[in-house]
Amino acid sequence: xxxxxxxxxxxxxxxxxxxxxxxxxxxxxxxxxxxxxxxxxxxxxxxxxxxxxxxxxxxxxxxxxxxxxxxxxxxxxxxxxxxxxxxxxxxxxxxxxxxxxxxxxxxxxxxxxxxxxxxxxxxxxxxxxxxxxxxxxxxxxxxxxxxxxxxxxxxxxxxxxxxxxxxxxxxxxxxxxxxxxxxxxxxxxxxxxxxxxxxxxxxxxxxxxxxxxxxxxxxxxxxxxxxxxxxxxxxxxxxxxx
Amino acid sequence: xxxxxxxxxxxxxxxxxxxxxxxxxxxxxxxxxxxxxxxxxxxxxxxxxxxxxxxxxxxxxxxxxxxxxxxxxxxxxxxxxxxxxxxxxxxxxxxxxxxxxxxxxxxxxxxxxxxxxxxxxxxxxxxxxxxxxxxxxxxxxxxxxxxxxxxxxxxxxxxxxxxxxxxxxxxxxxxxxxxxxxxxxxxxxxxxxxxxxxxxxxxxxxxxxxxxxxxxxxxxxxxxxxxxxxxxxxxxxxxxxxxxxxxxxxxxxxxxxxxxxxxxxxxxxxxxxxxxxxxxxxxxxxxxxxxxxxxxxxxxxxxxxxxxxxxxxxxxxxxxxxxxxxxxxxxxxxxxxxxxxxxxxxxxxxxxxxxxxxxxxxxxxxxxxxxxxxxxxxxxxxxxxxxxxxxxxxxxxxxxxxxxxxxxxxxxxxxxxxxxxxxxxxxxxxxxxxxxxxxxxxxxxxxxxxxxxxxxxxxxxxxxxxxxxxxxxxxxxxxxxxxxxxxxxxxxxxxxxxxxxxxxxxxxxxxxxxxxxxxxxxxxxxxxxxxxxxxxxxxxxxxxxxxxxxxxxxxxxxxxxxxxxxxxxxxxxxxxxxxxxxxxxxxxxxxxxxxxxxxxxxxxxxxxxxxxxxxxxxxxxxxxxxxxxxxxxxxxxxxxxxxxxxxxxxxxxxxxxxxxxxxxxxxxxxxx
Numbered sequence: 001x002x003x004x005x006x007x008x009x010x011x012x013x014x015x016x017x018x019x020x021x022x023x024x025x026x027x028x029x030x031x032x033x034x035x036x037x038x039x040x041x042x043x044x045x046x047x048x049x050x051x052x053x054x055x056x057x058x059x060x061x062x063x064x065x066x067x068x069x070x071x072x073x074x075x076x077x078x079x080x081x082x083x084x085x086x087x088x089x090x091x092x093x094x095x096x097x098x099x100x101x102x103x104x105x106x107x108x109x110x111x112x113x114x115x116x117x118x119x120x121x122x123x124x125x126x127x128x129x130x131x132x133x134x135x136x137x138x139x140x141x142x143x144x145x146x147x148x149x150x151x152x153x154x155x156x157x158x159x160x161x162x163x164x165x166x167x168x169x170x171x172x173x174x175x176x177x178x179x180x181x182x183x184x185x186x187x188x189x190x191x192x193x194x195x196x197x198x199x200x201x202x203x204x205x206x207x208x209x210x211x212x213x214x215x216x217x218x219x220x221x222x223x224x225x226x227x228x229x230x231x232x233x234x235x236x237x238x239x240x241x242x
Numbered sequence: 243x244x245x246x247x248x249x250x251x252x253x254x255x256x257x258x259x260x261x262x263x264x265x266x267x268x269x270x271x272x273x274x275x276x277x278x279x280x281x282x283x284x285x286x287x288x289x290x291x292x293x294x295x296x297x298x299x300x301x302x303x304x305x306x307x308x309x310x311x312x313x314x315x316x317x318x319x320x321x322x323x324x325x326x327x328x329x330x331x332x333x334x335x336x337x338x339x340x341x342x343x344x345x346x347x348x349x350x351x352x353x354x355x356x357x358x359x360x361x362x363x364x365x366x367x368x369x370x371x372x373x374x375x376x377x378x379x380x381x382x383x384x385x386x387x388x389x390x391x392x393x394x395x396x397x398x399x400x401x402x403x404x405x406x407x408x409x410x411x412x413x414x415x416x417x418x419x420x421x422x423x424x425x426x427x428x429x430x431x432x433x434x435x436x437x438x439x440x441x442x443x444x445x446x447x448x449x450x451x452x453x454x455x456x457x458x459x460x461x462x463x464x465x466x467x468x469x470x471x472x473x474x475x476x477x478x479x480x481x482x483x484x485x486x487x488x489x490x491x492x493x494x495x496x497x498x499x500x501x502x503x504x505x506x507x508x509x510x511x512x513x514x515x516x517x518x519x520x521x522x523x524x525x526x527x528x529x530x531x532x533x534x535x536x537x538x539x540x541x542x543x544x545x546x547x548x549x550x551x552x553x554x555x556x557x558x559x560x561x562x563x564x565x566x567x568x569x570x571x572x573x574x575x576x577x578x579x580x581x582x583x584x585x586x587x588x589x590x591x592x593x594x595x596x597x598x599x600x601x602x603x604x605x606x607x608x609x610x611x612x613x614x615x616x617x618x619x620x621x622x623x624x625x626x627x628x629x630x631x632x633x634x635x636x637x638x639x640x641x642x643x644x645x646x647x648x649x650x651x652x653x654x655x656x657x658x659x660x661x662x663x664x665x666x667x668x669x670x671x672x673x674x675x676x677x678x679x680x681x682x683x684x685x686x687x688x689x690x691x692x693x694x695x696x697x698x699x700x701x702x703x704x705x706x707x708x709x710x711x712x713x714x715x716x717x718x719x720x721x722x723x724x725x726x727x728x729x730x731x732x733x734x735x736x737x738x739x740x741x742x743x744x745x746x747x748x749x750x751x752x753x754x755x756x757x758x759x760x761x762x763x764x765x766x767x768x769x770x771x772x773x774x775x776x777x778x779x780x781x782x783x784x785x786x787x788x789x790x791x792x793x794x795x796x797x798x799x800x801x802x803x804x805x806x807x808x809x810x811x812x813x814x815x816x817x818x819x820x821x822x823x824x825x826x827x828x829x830x831x832x833x834x835x836x837x838x839x840x841x842x843x844x845x846x847x848x849x850x851x852x853x854x855x856x857x858x859x860x861x862x863x864x865x866x867x868x869x870x871x872x873x874x875x876x877x878x879x880x881x882x883x884x885x886x887x888x889x890x891x892x893x894x895x896x897x898x899x900x901x902x903x904x905x906x907x908x909x910x911x912x913x914x
Contacts (some may be wrong), residue, residue, distance in 0.1 A: 052653055083468065129690050130685040130686075130687060130690045130691035131690065131692055131693045133646075133651055133683070133685070134683060134685065134691060134751070134754065134755075135704060135708075137649055137651060137678060137681070137682060137683045137702055138678060138682070138705035138708050138709075138754070138757075138758065139675040139676070139678030139679065139705070139708045139709055139758075140704060140705075140707075140708040141672075141675075143709065144704075144707075146694075148696070148700075148704070149693050149696075152693075152695040152696075153693070153694070153695060197297050238694065238695060238738040238740070239694065239738070239740045
């Protein structure tokens with residue numbers, strides 16, 4: 001339906017398969033970073049003192065490392081490791097899976113700082129709010145205050161950031177793969193499709209459809225994720241419920 | 243006098259997803275030159291929207307002016323283009339808003355902002371000269387220096403003065419003041435009101451004063467217009483309004499104001515709340531809350547009835563409607579109160595000695611401590627079982643911090659808090675957690691004191707859950723009981739806080755505190771955010787609860803009339819220290835400390851005439867607690883300061899067993 005690429009593979013099928021890669025990168029990375037960001041951000045804002053100092057120090061350090069360089073270095077060292085230990089990675093599929101997983105972890109470890117900072121700020125504000133003071137006065141424990149008062153009231157921030165990050169990660173994958181430090185070149189992904197289509201653009205007549213397919217699919221996924229998060233946030237807000 | 247502004251049948255409606263809200267629904271009034279008209283009413287009755295409609299600043303596109311004429315000196319303002327209107331605003335009509343904090347732009351200097359309001363093109367030096375003149379005329383000391391300062395460097399009262407300077411910069415003929423003193427302390431309020439009166443006398447400008455405070459009306463207004471649910475229900479000269487209000491709503495308002503005369507009895511409340519403005523009214527808007535309503539009130543919209551000098555919108559004064567067999571006023575059954583306050587027991591329930599809360603000020607990269615903010619600096623007080631101690635003072639004097647320090651929400655830096663014979667300072671968190679059952683807190687803002695994401699039932703259950711009280715079913719039953727006790731329906735427990743009005747939310751806050759059966763409740767300004775009629779409901783509830791459950795209250799407030807009504811003892815705080823204490827009768831009858839005297843004099847009274855003796859307090863605001871003045875903290879503002887005051891902090895002088903003050907005017911020793 002969308003034609004074929006230079007080696008005769010169906011572009012539609014390739015794009016559909018790439019959704020999987022995009023989703024895996026988006027969700028897995030988000031899942032990796034979410035616990036870090038939430039636990040550390042809320043803890044920093046709520047307990048303050050030395051806890052706050054340590055966490056702030058940690059994320060300031062992490063966020064000042066150039067992300068692309070770190071990812072490139074990590075992927076290159078993984079490649080080296082795979083080259084030195086060919087027996088632990090029997091098949092090509094295993095190799096590309098390992099590389100995808102590793103990419104998720106690296107992206108996850110580097111991308112939690114933004115959300116963490118946001119949550120810290122919001123929690124700092126919330127802990128002075130009167131209903132939290134009242135909960136203290138009632139003798140509620142820290143765990144119950146955090147889970148019943150703080151978390152529900154920062155969830156909207158978490159949702160928005162997670163979806164924005166998800167979209168960002170899907171796009172980041174494309175960019176990284178284009179640069180050559182993303183997923184394995186044999187994995188179906190939009191980044192690889194774009195990378196492949198780059199050379200095709202120069203042909204006469206121009207082969208534009210594989211680039212366009214990658215673009216349209218990426219765009220649709222990101223847009224869908226954004227709309228979904230809006231709906232979820234509204235559904236959880238008691239003030240908007242009729 | 244000639245009519246400056248006349249408003250006829252003004253209607254402003256808002257389109258909301260739930261339907262049309264008729265915020266202003268047919269308002270008529272006139273303002274004469276040089277006159278002050280007070281627009282009085284509860285929140286949500288359309289006062290501010292009426293004022294915004296006059297100057298065409300209704301928030302669009304939701305709101306729109308549907309009908310009516312606004313005539314300023316024979317010229318209808320409604321037809322003007324936005325461009326033409328800009329010349330009217332500021333130049334002929336000036337405005338002051340309630341919140342001086344948010345009405346000034348934080349990144350521009352005061353001089354620039356006031357200069358912006360000057361009309362016409364002026365050269366820079368003459369504009370500067372004029373701004374400094376203006377700042378001087380609104381009583382800002384050292385205007386040359388203030389010219390270049392930013393809003394955050396000014397106190398609340400100074401900001402409001404700067405706002406007034408902006409409003410009068412172009413010498414308007416009409417000044418619209420929308421709750422100009424609501425956000426300010428009484429002492430500052432008195433200064434600002436005095437300033438407005440002086441300006442008015444000097445420039446002969448007219449003023450539309452929007453307020454909910456009867457005391458402010460008594461001091462300022464020439465005529466009063468009472469607004470209710472989008473309509474004006476009564477217009478009357480001030481004197482007549484205060485001696486003989488006509489409309490049942492106005493009468494009710496008067497009776498719900500707390501004060502000394504009403505001690506011991508329940509305050510009269512207006513049942514219910516302001517009606518939903520989305521529906522058409524087929525009768526009188528006040529009828530559902532009126533105790534004198536009869537069938538005609540529900541069936542027919544009342545006419546405007548002009549009596550000599552004043553007018554009222556009520557069937558009671560309409561001869562065509564009036565009937566001899568008028569339903570006798572159905573008396574609101576006031577809560578039966580147990581007479582007489584419980585006597586002070588031998589052992590006070592709460593004994594605070596020399597409580598200090600200091601916050602460190604840190605500087606530099608290494609966070610070295612550069613000094614301390616002495617928010618609370620040696621406060622001692624005692625509350626007996628079933629008694630109410632009121633802690634009064636201006637904002638920033640440390641009242642709230644005292645409350646939090648007692649509850650150990652902030653750990654005090656020094657001093658002792660004995661609760662029922664147990665020392666609370668330095669106690670372990672787990673033991674404190676168990677004691678939390680006994681001392682509870684009710685906060686000021688009913689909007690931020692309830693978690694918006696929890697159902698009311700869960701909010702009330704929280705304390706019982708934390709204290710492991712009862713089984714699930716018992717807790718459930720207790721919640722229903724609590725809701726009934728504070729006057730809410732039992733099905734409220736499945737609803738969310740945003741579905742309730744301010745007064746109802748405050749009831750939920752009180753129910754939450756009561757859930758764990760406390761003996762002491764710290765009430766931190768529980769009625770300050772509420773309307774007078776709702777305030778009366780909450781005060782009645784607190785009083786009734788005290789009588790039936792023998793609760794003790796630490797009542798933190800700045801509202802003197804509430805203190806007079808509710809408290810047994812009073813302690814006046816200034817800059818982190820208590821400067822006078824005593825039984826309410828003693829302190830209100832014969833205040834000894836100059837600060838207490840000034841504070842009491844600053845409270846606008848309903849029953850007094852304008853030419854009341856005002857105890858002048860020197861200009862200026864409360865000094866910073868990080869750098870208190872030497873000697874007596876109050877001496878820079880004190881009218882009776884002596885050289886000694888600058889040197890030494892005075893000692894406590896006792897006037898009776900209960901009454902004492904800290905002032906050099908009363909040297910220690912017998913016979914004083």
